[in-house]
Amino acid sequence: MPKKSISHPYAEHLSFERLMLLIATLLKNPGIGSPDLINVNYDKQHDSLTQVRLSLQQLAVECKIELPEDYPAIATLRKDLKTLRRYGILERRMYRWGYYLGTGAMSQTELKVAFNALASQAKFQGDPQLRRICEILSKRLRGLDMELQGKFFYPVRQHLNRAIVYTDPEEMAAQGENRNTLFHQLPVLETAISQGQAIEISRASDLYGNNRIGLLQIVPLQLIYHDIAWYLLYENYENGHLAIGRLNRFKNYCKLLNNGQGRGLEAQKNSLNKAYQLLENGWGLYLGEPPEQQLELQEQLEFLTVKVRFFPPVTAFIQEGELRHPKQKIILGSKNETTGNPSYLDYLITLPPRSIDEFSLWIYRYMHKAQVISPPHLVEKHHQAADALLSQYATPLQDT
Numbered sequence: 364m365p366k367k368s369i370s371h372p373y374a375e376h377l378s379f380e381r382l383m384l385l386i387a388t389l390l391k392n393p394g395i396g397s398p399d400l401i402n403v404n405y406d407k408q409h410d411s412l413t414q415v416r417l418s419l420q421q422l423a424v425e426c427k428i429e430l431p432e433d434y435p436a437i438a439t440l441r442k443d444l445k446t447l448r449r450y451g452i453l454e455r456r457m458y459r460w461g462y463y464l465g466t467g468a469m470s471q472t473e474l475k476v477a478f479n480a481l482a483s484q485a486k487f488q489g490d491p492q493l494r495r496i497c498e499i500l501s502k503r504l505r506g507l508d509m510e511l512q513g514k515f516f517y518p519v520r521q522h523l524n525r526a527i528v529y530t531d532p533e534e535m536a537a538q539g540e541n542r543n544t545l546f547h548q549l550p551v552l553e554t555a556i557s558q559g560q561a562i563e564i565s566r567a568s569d570l571y572g573n574n575r576i577g578l579l580q581i582v583p584l585q586l587i588y589h590d591i592a593w594y595l596l597y598e599n600y601e602n603g604h605l606a607i608g609r610l611n612r613f614k615n616y617c618k619l620l621n622n623g624q625g626r627g628l629e630a631q632k633n634s635l636n637k638a639y640q641l642l643e644n645g646w647g648l649y650l651g652e653p654p655e656q657q658l659e660l661q662e663q664l665e666f667l668t669v670k671v672r673f674f675p676p677v678t679a680f681i682q683e684g685e686l687r688h689p690k691q692k693i694i695l696g697s698k699n700e701t702t703g704n705p706s707y708l709d710y711l712i713t714l715p716p717r718s719i720d721e722f723s724l725w726i727y728r729y730m731h732k733a734q735v736i737s738p739p740h741l742v743e744k745h746h747q748a749a750d751a752l753l754s755q756y757a758t759p760l761q762d763t
Contacts, residue, residue: 372446380428381419381435385443386452388419389462394503397461412437415462456510460502471507475515478504483522488588489530492549527591528611545595545610548617552595555617556583558625561600565614580620584635586610589648598634604653605638643689646714647721659715666713669722670736675699677732678708688712709736723748 373379389395395418396411416437423430435443444462447453452464466474478500485493501516508515528542535541545552545564555562561582569575580600587594593610600620637660641650644666650656658664673681682693682705696707714722719741726733726745735745 377430380423381430381439382443382446384419384423384426384428385415385440386447386464388415388422389453389464391422392418393463393467394461394499395463396458397499397503410437411458411461412440416440454506454510456506458506460505463503476520478515479518479520480522482518483520484588487521487523487525488593489526489534490588491531491533491546494531524588524590526588526593530593530611542611543615545613545615545617546593547615551617551619552583553586555619555625556585556631557628559627559631560623560625561620563616563618563620565616566608566612567614568612570612582626582631582634584631584638587648594648596635596638598638602653603634604656605634605641605650607648607650644715645718645721646688646712646725647718649717649721651715651717655715655717664715666715667719667738668711668713669719669738669741671710671726672696672707672734672736673710673729674707674732674734675702675704677729678705681708681710690714 373382396414416435419435419440420430444453448455453462469477478497481493481500482497484490485497504515529535529540529544530546532541532547544567548564552562554560559582561580563578563580565578566576581597582600583595583597584605585596587596587607594607595610595613596605596607598605638650641656641659642648644659645651651659655664682695690713692711694709694711695705696709698704699706712722723741723744726735727748735742
């Protein structure tokens with residue numbers, strides 16, 4: 364009686380290489396086979412394996428692996444996919460929106476947290492790039508969400524800070540609200556950031572009355588979302604001055620300088636570290652004018668110590684913010700005999716002069732529950748602001 368063969372179906376060299384190429388193809392092209400990638404109507408049938416086959420053949424050429432002509436056949440690839448399912452490399456479910464292997468470098472729990480964060484930023488911060496990524500991932504991961512009975516897409520965490528201006532060129536076009544801002548140049552801008560390329564942009568408006576509009580030559584460092592809008596952190600190309608500007612206040616214009624030659628990531632990181640040193644020292648996003656900024660970076664600038672007294676019920680909110688600023692100090696006042704809580708608290712902080720205006724805006728939100736104690740010029744400034752507010756309410760409103 365002939366002995367039963369125990370040869371493995373992938374023992375033959377060509378079969379083994381085909382399987383390895385298939386796995387590598389799926390790893391390098393997550394979502395391959397999706398109708399999105401081959402411009403096929405979702406309601407129509409499409410042959411996803413044709414796309415997989417073409418990519419596999421291309422990868423073989425790149426890896427200098429010679430395959431027979433018209434190899435492998437689609438039917439052979441279907442058998443290989445069954446093998447991958449058998450060993451748990453692919454899940455035992457449909458991959459209507461393209462093949463991908465597992466969750467890459469993340470566990471399923473980590474992927475869910477990451478997806479929630481991406482979806483939140485795409486929705487509320489209006490990030491156009493993330494919107495498109497989330498649309499693709501939502502389709503690609505739909506099978507996983509069904510398997511988990513809807514738990515994967517449920518937004519356990521959310522960032523509700525919402526952009527107050529249009530940020531997505533596609534959304535602008537769809538709604539007929541084109542703003543011609545720097546948001547239209549994000550691909551060029553992001554490349555310039557990652558390579559340290561000098562660019563020329565144009566400021567369209569200056570809402571602070573300094574008449575700083577027109578062309579500006581910079582090296583962009585980072586895109587920042589803060590509170591209600593997207594900002595650009597940049598370094599002046601001529602003098603190295605670091606500044607932050609609202610993206611929507613720049614025109615739809617971005618020109619590469621120096622033939623697109625970048626200075627590299629090391630120089631970018633050095634400038635970024637300086638900018639974050641300034642942000643940590645100060646309050647808000649204003650980084651100061653060149654002379655005082657240089658003194659501050661050289662640790663030769665004299666800072667101001669500000670003291671503000673807060674009264675109940677605001678005291679509880681101020682006391683709660685233990686990490687509001689790295690250089691703050693909170694001193695509790697005497698206890699109220701009735702409530703047992705502090706009758707006031709003093710908030711002390713040392714800031715560069717450039718940050719006083721933005722710090723004042725934070726104090727204003729607490730109205731009569733906050734009183735500036737020092738320095739004297741800031742006491743006077745807040746006193747005048749209170750008088751101006753009182754005067755405004757004392758003047759009858761005219762009918763419009």
